[in-house]
Amino acid sequence: MKNLYIDFDGVIVNTIDITYKMANSLGIKKDYTNYLQFFQNLNWEEVLEQAKPINDSFNEIKKIINSHKFNVFILTHVTSIHEAEAKIKLINRYLENITIITVPKSISKTKVLNTKDAILIDDFPPNLDDWEKSGGIGIRFDLDLDGKGHQVIDRLSQIIYFF
Ligand SMILES: [Mg+2]
Structure with missing residues (x-):
């Protein structure tokens, strides 16, 4: 096997669609550091509830x-x-x-x-x-x-x- x-x-x-929209609505800059910070601070329960x-x-x-x-x-x-x-x-x-x-x-x-x-x-x-x-x-x-x-x-x- x-x-x-x-x-x-x-x-x-489809978490990518959801987090992408969230980042856009917050005006997060699309560089690695900003994005990483955004992801680290996300409320994942909320994201996964919508997913x-x-x-x-x-x-x-x-x-x-x-x-x-x-x-x-x-x-x-x-x-x-x-x-x-x-x-x-x-x-x-x-x-x-x-x-x-x-x-x-x-x-x-x-x-x-x-x-x-x-x-x-x-x-x-x-x-x-x-x-x-x-x-x-x-x-x-x-x-x-x-x-x-x-x-x-x-x-x-x-x-x-x-x-
Ligand atoms: Mg993937």
């Missing part, structure tokens, strides 16, 4: 688990412990017995686990580029099916038919 890592923001739930699963993502993950083709993990970047807590609580509401790995935003996802032949589903192309450079298989999640150089899906269970 291959290890399959699924990103959270912009893949499982919606993308294309039935939680049921799609159940389908992937039930295919018995993959060891499934959720792999998400976080900017604070508070963000990690809120995300873990939300995921546990929908999925039992899933392994959730939270990675500090400043560290590449490739640095916390063995990426060799492991699959990453992520919406952010630089994460996929990094992943493939370190021996993994990158699959882009994008609702417009724009792979940006990677294989692409818009429903998570499509991954079952790739392997």
Whole structure:
């Protein structure tokens, strides 16, 4: 069985849309330091209350688990412990017995686990580029099916038919 890592923001739930709107309405400058501060001070319970699963993502993950083709993990970047807590609580509401790995935003996802032949589903192309450079298989999640150089899906269970 291959290890399959699924990103959270912009893949499982639409938090990117929500935080982007919040940042815009507050006039947050789009540089790294300002954005990082904005994310560190966010009320993640509020964000996740507004967030919606993308294309039935939680049921799609159940389908992937039930295919018995993959060891499934959720792999998400976080900017604070508070963000990690809120995300873990939300995921546990929908999925039992899933392994959730939270990675500090400043560290590449490739640095916390063995990426060799492991699959990453992520919406952010630089994460996929990094992943493939370190021996993994990158699959882009994008609702417009724009792979940006990677294989692409818009429903998570499509991954079952790739392997
Ligand atoms: Mg993402």
